[in-house]
Amino acid sequence: MIALNQLLYKSGTVSRYMDENRFQEETDSSLLRYVKKDLSVLFWNLTLKCNLNCQHCYANASAKPDPGELSDGQISDLIRDLKNMGLPVVIFSGGEPFLRTGFYDFIRQAKESKIRVSISTNGTLITETVASELKDLNVDYAGISIDGMNDIHDQFRGMKNSFNRAVMALNHLKNNNVMTGIRFTVTGYNYKDLKKVVELGMEIGVDRFCLYHLVPSGRGAKSIDISKKERKKVLDYLMETTYNIHDQHIDMEVLTVDNPSDGLYLLLKVMKEDDKLAKQIYRLLMKRGGDGSGIKAGNIDPVGNVHPNQFWWDLNMGNVKEKRFSDIWKSSTDPVIKEIRENSSKKLSGKCGRCNFKEVCGGFRLRALRVNGDLWSEDPDCLLSEKEIKTEIPEGWI
Numbered sequence: 363m364i365a366l367n368q369l370l371y372k373s374g375t376v377s378r379y380m381d382e383n384r385f386q387e388e389t390d391s392s393l394l395r396y397v398k399k400d401l402s403v404l405f406w407n408l409t410l411k412c413n414l415n416c417q418h419c420y421a422n423a424s425a426k427p428d429p430g431e432l433s434d435g436q437i438s439d440l441i442r443d444l445k446n447m448g449l450p451v452v453i454f455s456g457g458e459p460f461l462r463t464g465f466y467d468f469i470r471q472a473k474e475s476k477i478r479v480s481i482s483t484n485g486t487l488i489t490e491t492v493a494s495e496l497k498d499l500n501v502d503y504a505g506i507s508i509d510g511m512n513d514i515h516d517q518f519r520g521m522k523n524s525f526n527r528a529v530m531a532l533n534h535l536k537n538n539n540v541m542t543g544i545r546f547t548v549t550g551y552n553y554k555d556l557k558k559v560v561e562l563g564m565e566i567g568v569d570r571f572c573l574y575h576l577v578p579s580g581r582g583a584k585s586i587d588i589s590k591k592e593r594k595k596v597l598d599y600l601m602e603t604t605y606n607i608h609d610q611h612i613d614m615e616v617l618t619v620d621n622p623s624d625g626l627y628l629l630l631k632v633m634k635e636d637d638k639l640a641k642q643i644y645r646l647l648m649k650r651g652g653d654g655s656g657i658k659a660g661n662i663d664p665v666g667n668v669h670p671n672q673f674w675w676d677l678n679m680g681n682v683k684e685k686r687f688s689d690i691w692k693s694s695t696d697p698v699i700k701e702i703r704e705n706s707s708k709k710l711s712g713k714c715g716r717c718n719f720k721e722v723c724g725g726f727r728l729r730a731l732r733v734n735g736d737l738w739s740e741d742p743d744c745l746l747s748e749k750e751i752k753t754e755i756p757e758g759w760i
């Protein structure tokens with residue numbers, strides 16, 4: 363995750379609120395030694411059941427739940443285990459999480475266990491009443507997917523009127539003072555709508571705009587992705603937006619997810635203008651440490667299998683029906699997990715192997731694996747040129 367406003371201004375809305383301690387630790391660049399490697403966020407797909415049929419769905423969600431989905435009792439046991447681990451944040455997702463029976467109970471249990479609760483949803487089931495219940499449950503954040511304006515979103519999501527319902531959901535959440543934001547997965551279909559969706563977010567007053575880069579998985583094939591030139595334009599626009607919202611004192615943070623080279627792209631631009639800020643950004647990126655899949659971020663799928671992230675369901679670390687999650691996570695013997703938890707930058711090859719920023723970035727490993735068939739090969743979506751990856755890191759920055 364690259365938080366543009368945090369890098370440029372040390373500011374944040376949802377990310378500051380979700381984990382204030384971590385935000386401070388990361389933002390204080392003098393604490394460079396103190397880089398946490400504990401699990402900090404768990405993305406939990408509660409059900410495969412969904413009321414939409416999105417073109418880019420990594421989970422291949424469907425109209426019915428998987429018959430092997432975790433029982434209510436198994437979910438409660440798992441929440442107790444997460445509490446004992448001291449997990450700071452859980453993101454409940456699906457399918458569509460509001461279609462999982464007992465969903466509100468699971469939120470309540472997680473909150474009682476002092477775990478911050480974020481919900482990732484298509485928003486179509488969030489009425490005024492639901493938003494008010496989420497407020498009563500003290501839900502910390504709800505991210506609503508909006509993948510284009512009007513028909514673009516509806517076509518993409520496979521349901522007429524889903525755009526209007528998602529926008530209504532954002533308004534209901536705002537009216538009920540639940541922190542909310544837009545999740546926008548950029549592809550060739552919606553790239554041209556990015557600006558309008560960001561402006562829509564500002565108009566509604568959302569707390570976060572979060573751009574997801576496509577990770578080829580499930581129905582989200584690489585063929586629907588944008589080009590490198592378009593990706594650079596996306597980043598330029600988001601940087602410009604971050605400057606503007608700061609100048610206009612708008613309380614919205616701007617994030618990108620699943621492309622660690624975004625942070626380096628921003629760094630190189632700042633290096634040309636402001637050496638002091640560039641040093642600060644570099645140290646922040648170093649603290650964050652690139653792709654945290656399998657290290658600081660994890661995933662549980664609807665049937666209880668544990669994975670390094672929600673796009674990597676073909677790597678199964680174990681099942682919580684057979685073993686506690688904490689044991690699976692801490693003592694994984696999976697050779698790939700062991701490798702990514704060691705100093706993996708030494709294993710990088712291709713452009714990532716040649717890159718002076720490999721300790722800070724390292725690329726998004728799953729994308730390299732999906733596209734090149736080699737986990738340690740270069741990230742095909744890297745935004746830096748061959749010349750840029752050879753940029754000397756000034757003395758005194760580390």
Ligand code: SF4
Nearest residue numbers: 714717723724725744
């Ligand atoms: S070459 Fe790899 S490590 Fe370097 S910036 Fe690009 S993605 Fe990151």
